Structure formats: structure tokens, C-alpha cells
Amino acid sequence: MKRTIIPFGPQHPVLPEPIHLTLTVEDEIITEAVPALGFVHRGLEQLADLRDFRQMVQVVERVCGICSMMHAMCYAQGIEGLMEVEVPPRAKYLRVIWSELHRMHSHLLWLGLFADSFGFESLFMQFWRIREKILNIQEATTGNRIIVSVNVIGGVRKDLSPDQIRWMLSELIEVEQMIMNLGPTLFDDYTVKKRTVDKGILSGEKAMELGTAGPTLRGSGVSQDMRTLGYAALNELDFTPVTEKNGDCWSRCKVRFLETLQSIDLVRQAIARIPNGEINTKVKGRPDGEIIARVEQPRGEVFYYIKANGKKNLDRLRIRTPTFANIPALLTMLPGMWLSDVPVVVLSIDPCISCTER
């Protein structure tokens, strides 16, 4: 059969992110996919050469808006590890609360976009309506809706008042109910199943071989989540990674849906156990040595390699984001799919090209 090359992206009706795929098709079946990147590369890692290691907290927050809190937390944990800084317990719990709120709004954003990718506009609006409540919580507690900018080296720079905590808990009851109301629509609807079940299958073995991360990995039945490392206050909270075994778009969707509810539970646990006390500690000196820091972002593991030499600027800051890890898996999911399934399969890894092209 004659082969045809079809360009997909960087601008596409269902793609919020500028990734380009060169798709080779026979009839309407994909036989090969090759990515092209570089549309929004900013070279943020190299700013470590120009900015003070403390200023880099604000720089890494701009790697990606959607998971800015986790980038800053991961970087701060790395520097704190290098400088042997003991973060106050209250700050650790506050980091968990804001990072799980971030996971919730990211997953709700994705659930809406995913619904949009198969044409379910009203479901898209419902998920984004719920997301607004999380953004309101973030705005009320940090002053910003997306880039909350709460992390500093040595802790956090905002605290939660008892009134804010009470209000947050009451809002989360409503959020939880609204999410659960959408569950049957998302998972029992005939058209949703038709567009997502058995699409873009990735086996657990292949996912591990390709270095896949996050819900894309857990949707293939692999129980790997950086939160089990117990960073921040997670070692004091009850947590088991969510997994689904089929490895298709439906499984990846279900993992994210359940993780949104799980994040609500983690916020509640953190609020129930948060101790009183300081929210940051004074940090003196400069970092020296090399360290790895890892955190579970909404899209998967983010990996920071930091090398410092006792000066105010770092020798090297290297960031491996989860989408970067999931692109090879995407390239193996696409062959054999119909051309019309490409948007759904691409969206199923929750691509963030802003992260990928730091």
C-alpha cells in the first residue's frame, strides 16, 4: 500500500502544546511516528549560570506553570539536601498540601482536555468548572492561581490560617462530590469507551523498558510513584500508588481520575496532622557538591541533577521532565492506530512541551 506522510502539529485543534509528529500512514493506519521539538525551547537550565541559586527557585517555577509548585519543591529539596538544611515540619506539610492541590488542578485540566479530544465538550466544561474551585483555593492561600510561588530554600513563605484550612476543607468536600458525579459519565459512557478502550496500548514491560513515568507508567500496571520515597511529609501519610493494568488510554484516564480523589485524601491527612511551628529556616552559606532530587509531578517523575561548587551560581542544573520520558512511549503507542485516534493517544500521555523544552 502507498505510504503517505502526514504532519501532526505543532498547531492542532486538540493540541494545547507545540509538538510536531511526522506520521507515516498506510491508508489511515499509522505505521511510524517521528517527533520534532524545538518550537519553545528556552534554555532555562543555563540560567543557573547567571542567577543566584536562591533566585533559581523562581526560574524553575517557570519551567512549567501547571506543575510550578513541584518544580520549585524539587529544586529546593535538592539544594536543602546539598546544604544539609533541616526544613521545619510544618513547612513539609504545607508543601504536601500545595503540591497535591497542584496535582488536582493539573489532572482536572487534563481530564477536561482529554474529554475535548474525543469531542465531549460538556464534560470538558464540567471538569474545568471543578478546576476553578482548586484555583480559587490556590489564589486565596498563596495569592496566585497557577504559579503559587510558595517555596524558598529552607521551607515555604506562606502559611495557612485556621480559617483558611476550614474553608479549604469545606470546598474540598464539594470538589470531591463534583468529581465523583462525573465518574459514571467518564467511565460508563459508550462513546468514551469506544474512543479510549484498547487505544494506544503500552504493556508494563515496554513502559519500563522505555523509561516511562507517572500515570502513563501506572496505567500499564507498574506501581511506581516518587511519592513513595517519602519526601516532604509524605513518609508520615498513608499512600499507595494508583494503578490500572490494561495500559490503554482508558486506563491512563482512570489513573488520573482516581489520583485526583487520592490527592484530596492526602490534603485532608496533611491538614489533620500538620504541626504548629516555623514555616522556614534561615539558610546560610552556599551549596557545594552534586545531588539528585526527585519528585512526583502530575505527569510523572521530575528529576533534578544539581552540581554546585560553593559559589552563588550553580555549576550545572539539569532537569528531566516526565513528558521528556514519555515521548519514546508515545512513539511506540501510535503505530497500528487509526489516524483519527492520534489526538486521543497523544493527549493520553498528558504532554507538556513547556516542561520538555525547559
Add this chain to the structure above:
Amino acid sequence: MLEEVIPVTPEILSGETAKIKYEGYKFITLSCVEMDANNVEILYHFDRDLQLKHFRLAVPKKTIIPSISPIYMAAFLVENEIQDLFAIRFSGLVIDFNRTLYLEDEIKNTPFCKYTVVESDSREISSPPDFDE
């Protein structure tokens, strides 16, 4: 402060990588660090059950390093990134963007190096492999 670091040379890199894959390690990424005007250090990061292992490869900038992408396919993206940003060359890449993953064809310098190396050769993307295997 890195957990387990194994020094490697270009000659033994592929063999050690194949061995670590056989032991069940998952590929994470590579970190390239410019040491001085003529040398770089590349760290290869792997994970098994959340325990990290690293290879440390210290080489002159002009060394052509064997790609580990035939062993860990996922490495092709980061190896291409290092080619773009540091002009370190890898041989045997499963997809070689030839320094055009991020960069435009006319860019000849090395954006992430303090000491720029200018390349003058023309660049073309090599043919992609069969991902179905």
C-alpha cells in the same frame, strides 16, 4: 552525594549499559556537564526499585561517544539534546537529528557551553528506525 557511581569509558559503555539493562534497571536520563574548555562529563542515570545507579563518563569534547539508544531506545532524545546543546557527538543513534532537534540548521555554536565549539558541516536527519520491533 550521588548514591552509586561507576566510572566508565567509551569502550566499555555499551557493554556496561547492556549489563545494567539485563539487571532490570530503568533508564532515566543523561546529564552533561562542561568541565572546562576541552572536556565534558556525562552522567548516565538508571533506577531500579527507586534506587539510583549512575555511570560517569569523562571525555574530551571531540570524542565520539557510542549511543546507548540501541540498548535503551529512550536515550535517543537526550543524546540528541546533548548533541544540540554541547555539540558532543554520538555514534549509532536510532534517530539522529544531527543537531536539529532544538536548533535551526544555520546555528553552528553550542548554546550550553561557556567555550563555544563551532561546527561547519551540513546537517540532515537520519532515517528513523522501525519502532514496531
